[in-house]
Each structure stands twice: as structure tokens, then as C-alpha cells.
Amino acid sequence: NAGVTQTPKFQVLKTGQSMTLQCAQDMNHEYMSWYRQDPGMGLRLIHYSVGAGITDQGEVPNGYNVSRSTTEDFPLRLLSAAPSQTSVYFCASSSLRRSYTDTQYFGPGTRLTVL
């Protein structure tokens, strides 16, 4: 049971380049999400999904695309990277069953630098 995995751990891009941050979970969680963490701003929600084929925007979606073709995977795409997207990105997943133990599990994060 690997939990939530993210690749790569570090990435440097040039402005205008595209890339995909990968996220996978092996807990059969319905809910998956992407956050970005910037100094002094905490974690902010980019996009989320409540199941395969269903995605929606969070607080800061501009410049990012997502899709969810399987329960396990939730990739985040940067189509044309900008320096403002320099950040640490976290993927998280959780069950949608309403219970006290329903908590979110976070991946290890990806540090992205856009030059």
C-alpha cells in the first residue's frame, strides 16, 4: 500500500514549456485534489475530482488542466508554464464516505520552478 504518490519530486521548466505532474493513489478513494503551496499563503485548492470523469475547479484553477480517466490517477497539466506557477504542488485523496475517519492523505509534493 503506497498511499498517494507524486512524480516528479523536483522539476525546472522554462517559461512556455508544458508538463504533467503525476498523482496516483492505491486506496480506491473517490476524491482527489491538487493544491499549491506558496510562502505566506498556505495551501490553495487548484482542481478536484469526486470520481472518474468528474472534475471541478478550486480556488486557483487558471493555467492548469486536469482529467480523471481512472479512480487511481489524477494528473495535473501545465499547458504553458509561467513564473507565477513556481510553487510546491500537493496531491491529496480521500474517501467520500461520510465518517469520522474520513481524512485526506497527501502525497510528498512536487517542487516546481519556472524560469
Add this chain to the structure above:
Amino acid sequence: AQTVTQSQPEMSVQEAETVTLSCTYDTSESDYYLFWYKQPPSRQMILVIRQEAYKQQNATENRFSVNFQKAAKSFSLKISDSQLGDAAMYFCAYRLNYGGATNKLIFGTGTLLAVQP
């Protein structure tokens, strides 16, 4: 819209002493969860403690406890017998308890805790 505020960007505590981290939130909802997450230098987000809004009893997890004041919309974290390994960024977070439609977390800006030997 719901918001979470952590007014202490940095805190410091002596080893073995007690420290309290503050968190306030704003919501018009009555059914929600509150969380404290720890982020050590490894960057991993670790759940420290959680509280259900409709439970009046304050949650405790070993050396970690909360003071939940629902009317005041306050959710502070107390760390007793502080250890060097407690040094980290601590985030307060809020989540509605809708019936399963969404698990969106709203985070505060974090408090960086230093533990002095």
C-alpha cells in the same frame, strides 16, 4: 465564503515546555470538521488532530490537544512537553461536512514552530 486565519507566522518554545498555536475561522455553517496538519522540513503533510464541530469535547492525541470554541470560531492547538521533533510548520484547516459531495480543505497560512533545546 469560509476563511481560516492563523495570526502567528512564527512561534518559539523551549524543549519540554507547552505552546499554543492560534487559529480562527469564519463560516455560517454548523456542520464541519477542523484539522491541524504538521509539515516538517521533509514537506510531508501529517495530520495531527481533528475535531468535529458538533462534538463539544475537545480532541486530544497524546501530547496534542485542542481548545475548540465554536461560538467564538476559535480552534487552538496546544502542544505539551514540546520535543525537538515538533519543530515544523503547522496548518489549521477547515472542511464542510456535506454528505459526501466534496472534501475541499481550506487552509490557514501556517505557523512556523521552532523548538529550542
